[in-house]
Amino acid sequence: MTIQWFPGHMTRAKRQIEEKLKLIDVVFELLDARIPQSSRNPMVDEITGTKPRLILLNKADLADPEMTAAWSRYFRSLGKETLAIDANAGTGVKEISGKARELLRDKIQRQVDKGMKPRPVRALIVGIPNVGKSTLINRLAGRNIAVTGDRPGVTKGQQWIRFGGDLELLDTPGILWPKFDDPQAGFRLAATGAIKEDVLHIDEVACFVLQELVGRYGFVLAERYGLEELPPELPDMQSAIDVLENIGRRRGCLTGGGHVDYEKAAGILLRELRAGKLGRITLESPDDFELGG
Numbered sequence: 424m425t426i427q428w429f430p431g432h433m434t435r436a437k438r439q440i441e442e443k444l445k446l447i448d449v450v451f452e453l454l455d456a457r458i459p460q461s462s463r464n465p466m467v468d469e470i471t472g473t474k475p476r477l478i479l480l481n482k483a484d485l486a487d488p489e490m491t492a493a494w495s496r497y498f499r500s501l502g503k504e505t506l507a508i509d510a511n512a513g514t515g516v517k518e519i520s521g522k523a524r525e526l527l528r529d530k531i532q533r534q535v536d537k538g539m540k541p542r543p544v545r546a547l548i549v550g551i552p553n554v555g556k557s558t559l560i561n562r563l564a565g566r567n568i569a570v571t572g573d574r575p576g577v578t579k580g581q582q583w584i585r586f587g588g589d590l591e592l593l594d595t596p597g598i599l600w601p602k603f604d605d606p607q608a609g610f611r612l613a614a615t616g617a618i619k620e621d622v623l624h625i626d627e628v629a630c631f632v633l634q635e636l637v638g639r640y641g642f643v644l645a646e647r648y649g650l651e652e653l654p655p656e657l658p659d660m661q662s663a664i665d666v667l668e669n670i671g672r673r674r675g676c677l678t679g680g681g682h683v684d685y686e687k688a689a690g691i692l693l694r695e696l697r698a699g700k701l702g703r704i705t706l707e708s709p710d711d712f713e714l715g716g
């Protein structure tokens with residue numbers, strides 16, 4: 424499902440999340456570990472307010488482990504706790520409830536001090552489309568439930584999904600819109616498949632990816648596509664096109680006249696990147712962003 428985000432939808436999404444916040448103790452903010460900054464909704468701080476929040480770096484199986492550790496340190500420096508997970512395989516998912524309880528330690532302790540039996544922690548998952556919200560909800564539920572976001576005009580009874588004895592999750596996640604204003608974020612979102620390719624030109628996305636990857640992962644590209652050693656930088660579009668052309672030749676993406684079909688080459692590169700065929704790759708580093716942002 425592609426959601427077209429218009430101002431009215433954003434207002435509605437924001438309001439729906441604010442309604443749900445009244446029911447819960449903690450927000451699980453789901454990010455894509457390959458693009459933790461670009462997959463953050465620009466207004467998530469404002470929308471979730473003072474609710475305790477745990478950042479879940481999902482799809483960590485596809486991300487560079489060293490970079491995931493760097494991102495966790497970065498978020499911690501901002502006072503935000505993270506957990507790296509793979510909702511598909513379930514890695515890290517069991518630790519979610521312990522981490523959430525840690526965040527709520529004081530509140531739980533107050534209940535205990537009053538002689539109350541601590542009730543399960545109630546949580547809401549929020550995140551942009553395709554980040555893995557349904558996958559995580561199904562994983563926590565231990566079965567496939569039809570996860571639907573709130574849609575205009577459709578009211579659906581919300582249900583709690585019980586995970587173990589001490590976590591309850593709302594079965595309708597909060598769907599947030601991705602970043603639109605930042606062109607780099609747009610390319611990164613397209614590269615990971617978070618936004619549809621047809622929004623941007625696929626060959627442009629591929630050239631962007633090549634420029635981004637060549638420094639840290641140039642050897643991976645060279646090995647995968649049988650290229651000669653790549654320079655540490657592709658300073659302009661033409662140099663990226665040249666690499667894409669070589670990839671196209673190596674993979675036999677030729678048109679009738681023997682020219683390289685760039686779109687086809689781009690499709691191969693992006694498909695293989697997303698499927699993890701190039702190895703575990705992270706597309707942005709905390710160093711790209713100023714601390715405190």
Ligand code: GDP
Nearest residue numbers: 481482508509510511552553554555556557558
């Ligand atoms: P939603 O729109 O946020 O509900 O996203 P989905 O749960 O539908 O997931 C989008 C895609 O990402 C699906 O193809 C999932 O299989 C895939 N996915 C979700 N979590 C993970 C993960 O941890 N690792 C990998 N490799 N893929 C994942």
